[in-house]
Amino acid sequence: MWYTIENRGPQCKELRIFGEIGFEVSAEQLVADLDEIDRNIPLHVQIHTPGGSVFDGLAIYNRLKAHLAPVTTEVIGMAASMGSIIMLAGDHRLMNEGSWVMIHNPASSAFGESKDLNKAAQTLDQFKSGLLDIYARNLKLPRDTISSMMDEETWFNAADAIAAGFAHEVTAPEVDVAANLRDADVTRFERPPNFLKEIKAVNTSQTNQKLANLEAEDQRKTEILAVFDGFPAYSATLHACLQDRSCTEAQARHKLQDAMKAYNDANISPTGGVVSVKSNVDGDTRQAFRDQLAVRMGAKPTDDMHPAVRNGDISRMGNKAIFEAVARSRGFTSEPVGGWLQQPGSDVPGITIDAANVVAAQAYDEAPETDRWTAENTANDFKTHNHVQSDITGFPKLESENEQIQYGKLSDKNETNSVDTYGVQIALSRQLLVNGEVENIGRLVTQIARTARSTQLDTLYNKLIANPTLSEDSTALFHANHSNLISGGGSVLGVAGLTAALLAMRQQTGLGGRKLGLTPAYLLVPAALEVTARQLIASSVDPSSSGADIANPFQNFVEVIVESRLDDDSATAWYLMANPNQVDTFEQLYLEGPAPRIVENDNTASGVLGTTWLAYFDHGVSPLDFRGMLKSAGA
Secondary structure, eight states, X not given: OOEEEEEEETTEEEEEEESOBTTTBOHHHHHHHHTTSOTTSOEEEEEEEOOBOHHHHHHHHHHHHTOSSOEEEEEEEEEETHHHHHHTTOSEEEEETTOEEEEOOOOOOOOSSHHHHHHXXXXXXXXXXXXHXXXXXXXXXXXXXXXHHHHHTEEEOHHHHHHHXXXXXXXXXXXXXXXXXXXXXXXXXXXXXXXXXXXXXXXXXXXXXXXXXXXXXXXXXXHHHHHHTTXXXXXXXXXXXXXXXXXXXXXXXXXXXXXXXXXXXXXXXXXXTEEEEXXXXXXXXXXXXXXHHHHXXXXXXXXXXXXXXXXXXXXXXXXXXXXXXXXXXXXXXXXXXXXXXXXXXXXXXXXXXXXXXXXXXXXXXXXXXOXXXXXXXXXXXXXXXXXXXXXXXXXXXXXXXXXXXXXXXXXXXXXXXXXXXXXXXXXXXXHHHHTTOHHHHXXXXXXXXXXXXXXXXXXXXXXXXXXXXXXXXXXXXXXXXXXXXXXXXXXXXXXXXXXXXXXXXXXXXXXXXXXXXXXXXXXXXXXXGHXXXXXXXXOSBOTTOSOTTSBXXXXXXXXXXXXXXXXXXXXXXXXXXXXXXXXXXXXXXXXXXXXXXXXXXXXXXXXXXXXXXXXXXXXXXXXXXXXXXXXXOOX
């Protein structure tokens, strides 16, 4: 971005355009920056450009023409091609001694058939006509003369530019015009003045240096933009850093932290040693505070986190930046979390608990999962919830086209479920808080989440092993009357045992007596049967046969789930489970979701050094139907 906007004086802004239009000078960004200043303040525009994009040049020209206060344009090196159009946007136009203006026909590259090339030529003619309109309104020359000059690529020195009407006066240069002309790339033009070509021939090294400088400037701005990524509230500070070519990435980071400090000074107030985040605190900063703390506690960056965290930009505005900014504003150290957590009435502990819940949710999701064969639902309260299942006996055949369709015969059953609350109190010691060991707090939160997951699985498998009675027929869940309990020698886990279990599940009927045609999705086994189960399901040949050419009918037939809790009941029993989306099995019911919630304990006993959190979840487990589950005793 080779342009700058600076104060020329108390009542004037100066815009310097030094670069190729549309490439080094973006019209979109330049116009956006101009829109940030008062249109009633005069503009002084210094120009040194070889031209560039017609569209970008026209956008800049029209924006300058729309400026309400007077606009002065000054050519300090050259205003070639579209640069000459931008120059004409000035109400008063100046030429520095030794500066040049150039006009020529618009040009482009084209590829394709003759019709494509003809269309491209017509487009260029339309461009030229539009540019001619601008030249004709401003110059002292006839339109045909201007058109011929464009055809010939015509250069105007300062005196010629005034005679033609480009400029109103010649002024002594405020910058080194010769140096700017030496840097100018004139190789793209057909008829540049001879002295420019001679200067260019002996200054290749200066051109290379300019390219190197341009690359360095692009790199500087890229690094600064990365520092401010995700902090839109500090765009003014970003703009100042981009405009100041001496500002490095490290300096930009400090300026952002200083801006955040200034903001926090106005929005975070201490009362009796308590840090209180005001209700109007920048939401962007609040989210960044929470997410940075969550990452420090061990959470992984996710798509819904603050961009500075999501993009992994921890080195620039990451782990400690926000802590340092807020801490310095309140006189804390760079590790203020322990101090904040111990200050009653502060909003910061609430943000910290929010971060802990982010960690807990991730840790819960990553905990071992062996309950994929169950359905999960949400309750609105702690009341007993009825699960009603209805079935239609069938569709009777119509004996004639005039026969009335009869009411279907409905059968229904009802099972119940409700949620219970499980909770634990966690003490965070004063030593842990003062030492600022945020990672240790994160490990504690992770352990809380994993323990919650384990407790829920304990409840589920305890109920499965207990073989509860169903309301439907006052019969145990697994029972011979339900055709879902197999025992004896034929129940051993193997091809024969799976065959018998599969047949029993296939023959299950619904409430209305129809065959359900169920397909098992999961083979649930204790740890003692893990190797046997995996060999049975993974093998391409029948493990029970001595012949290597006999195919295994159960290869990849179901997913094996190994659950060591089953070993406490039996080392030989195993289960087939249908997909809960196909037929009801067990239901796990939650009130606020499965992951544990962490809240602050407002009833901390007086005199306790440290603070306490409460972690809880609401969970209920109940079997809904026997038809999608089968137990095989294995002996």
